[in-house]
Amino acid sequence: MTTDPLLSIRNLSVTFATPAGPVAAVTGVSIDLAAGRTLAVVGESGSGKSTTAAAINRLLPGNGTITSGSIHFDGRDLATASERELVAIRGARIGLIPQDPMSNLNPMQRIGTQIAEALEVHGRTTGRATDRRVVELLDLVGIPEPERRVRQFPHEFSGGMRQRALIAMGLACEPALLIADEPTSALDVTVQRRILDQLDTLTDRMGTAVFLITHDLGLAAERADTVVVMYRGEIVETGPARDLLENPQHDYTKALIAAAPSLSSRELVRPAEGRPAEIGPLVEVSGLSKEFAIRSGRGRKQSFLAVDGVGFTIPRRQTVSLVGESGSGKSTTANLLLGLEDATSGSVRFDGAELVGMSRRQLFAFRRRVQPVFQNPYSSLDPRYTVLRSITEPLQVHDIGDARSRRQRAHELLDQVALPPETAERLPHELSGGQRQRVAIARALALEPELVILDEAVSALDVIVQNQILELLAGLQQRLGLSYLLISHDLAVVRMLSHQVHVMRRGRIIESGTPAQIFDDPREDYTRELLSAIPGEHRAAS
Incomplete structure (x- = not known):
């Protein structure tokens, strides 16, 4: 040998x-x-x-x-x-599993077609054998109903499912x-x-x-x-x-x-304080459901219930987290709260006002008060805009300040997210994935919103910068009175930053509680499974 x-x-x-x-x-x-x-x-x-x-x-x-x-x-x-x-x-x-699923999947081709191409170009399979192997690969990487999913397009997959499709492509030729x-x-x-x-x-x-x-x-x-x-x-x-x-x-x-965060890391947030009942929560979600029409075999469509009767509140100055596996409905719930998707049924009230039925002017005002940081640092920044323009654009849209004050604000935000001032003149393709995500966080904070929706916002960051960002988010919450909806599969991060945690599975909330309740004494088998799967937490002695 x-x-x-x-x-x-x-x-x-x-x-x-x-x-x-x-x-x-x-x-x-x-x-x-x-x-x-x-x-x-x-x-x-x-x-x-x-x-x-x-x-x-x-x-x-x-x-x-x-x-x-x-x-x-x-x-x-x-x-x-x-x-x-x-x-x-x-x-x-040499197989490759790249970091960014959206820029590495063709939005015009079905997922199955793209995996099949990887097999057939290199002469590994042909015809029906290719079809069978594609289904096997999707099943291997944990995509449910792979026979149906092969006919879907990338935009019909969640972020985590798109990443799994890339993994299937990387493994295809062994x-x-x-x-x-x-x-x-x-x-x-x-x-x-x-x-x-x-x-x-x-x-x-x-x-x-x-x-x-x-x-x-x-x-x-x-x-x-x-x-x-x-x-x-x-x-x-x-x-x-x-x-x-x-x-x-x-x-x-x-x-x-x-x-490096772990379940034993110190919590960064202060315990929730009691407040007069008449103040009320910032966000109230009740009976929220979202149904999508998706492709099945031979061009037929069927319904898929991505969010199923979800209800929770987000108190002012607190962090509420949604955890669960990819496709559990976390990001769809966030999109419903942002008004990016229309709910099939249910209610979302922000500061007492119902989101459904808002006028265009009301929605414009609402979106100044609620800002997102999305999961994908590659697609969330316009490739033609410098970092400075990306950060100052929301200030310009909402007519805040002049060019000089906007530039000054942008440099302050870059410093807050640990980026040097010269970053302002760079384009997204000149930045690493983690640097782009820091720019996206800086942009979201530009308008000093009341609610920030963090959809896997630190998943692309190295541990040192991740720790800095988590400290920053906790400090901003305390200083500015921010509320956060944190969507994450990183349970250590959730524990560090949360006041309340909801565990989602197949569109429903199956368990809720404080971080101590969820992580130290989970009731559901699924929650225990999530905790036991955390890498490095329970390493067996070699």
């Missing part, structure tokens, strides 16, 4: 050309990965993790260049390989090397466990090597053989996963571990 690594990177450096001059994104990186092993690369947003991964199969942005080093995969140097050689390798020998860039950051913990179990099966059964990029240190500790820590484009520490995470040597690694 050969001991040569499947992937061997030596002294890799990558530079990006920018208007301000060349920027070194990766400097002198060396990594070895053997067949059948999993290597996790961790580090903060902008540390060079995704750039290193993109260099492996030469999918760097147009302004990115490999300036030195080699990338040997199965004996050949991909850094100097021809485009024809790379096309034959990508997908078939590649020798799988590059997984935050593959489960949009997934609830139960589906995450299922996907990662499948990756483990591939490494055991087929010798697939997994190059895993993640900001989840618990996941890295539980699933990787080796962990590589990157900081500002360089590797600062490497070692066996358990050894490195339990006995870190570098100060940056120690900071990462200290910032």
Whole structure:
């Protein structure tokens, strides 16, 4: 049996050309990965993790260049390989699970067609065998009713389901090397466990090597053989996963571990205070339901009840969280509260006023008081707008201040979300995923709203910045009297920031309580299953 690594990177450096001059994104990186092993690369947003991964199969942005080093995969140097050689390798020998589902799925093609293409282009299956394999793959990654779902389009999937479709595409050809860039950051913990179990099966059964990029240190500790820590484009520490995470040597690694949220992390919010009954909650939801017409076989449509009789309140100055697996109805509920979807039945009252039936003028005023931060940092920013314009646009729309005061406000917000002032002049494609999400949070806070709906708002952030953002959100709530509706599959984050938690499953709320009640003494088996699936919380001794 050969001991040569499947992937061997030596002294890799990558530079990006920018208007301000060349920027070194990766400097002198060396990594070895053997067949059948999993290597996790961790580090903060902008540390060079995704750039290193993109260099492996030469999918760097147009302004990115490999300036030195080699990338040997199965004996050949991909850094100097021809485009024809790379096309034959990508997908078939090197699979990719990218971070952003919306920009990597064709909105005009059905999900099944896109997965089938990955199989047939590389000659793995044809005809009915392809159809069967596509259904198997969707079932494998936890998509319910896969026979029906293959005919749907990306916009008919939830964010987590779109991510699972990308995972199915990455696994389709059972590649020798799988590059997984935050593959489960949009997934609830139960589906995450299922996907990662499948990756483990591939490494055991087929010798697939997994190059895993993640900001989840618990996941890295539980699933990787080796962990590589990157900081500002360089590797600062490497070692066996358990050894490195339990006995870190570098100060940056120690900071990462200290910032990682867990169910034992301290709560960031103050206990709910009693208030006179006549003040009332900011939001009252009762009997809320939403039914969608979806495609079934042969062009027929059938109804799907995404939200089923949901009711809860959001008190002023408090955080209410919705948790549950992808497709449980969390994000649809948020869209109903934002007025982005019309409810099939039920009521949403904001500050005593019924949302249904509001005039255009009333809705305009309502949307100044309620701001969202969506799950996807890639599609929530206009690619043509600078960061400055993205942040100041809501101020301009609502006629707040002049150009000078808006610019000043934008710089204040960038500082609050830990971005340097020069970020203001950059375009979204020049930012990492985590940096884009921080811009989206800054934009949502620009109007100083009363309610902020956070739909997986910190799921794309590395642990250090995530901790900063959570501290920021808790501080803003206290200082400005904000209310939050937090939608998250990260139960540690929910515990840190919430006053009240509602567990959703199949469109219904099945359990409610304080964080202590939900996490320390859950009543429902489903809630216990969610808690037991959290990576790194209950690691077995090796």
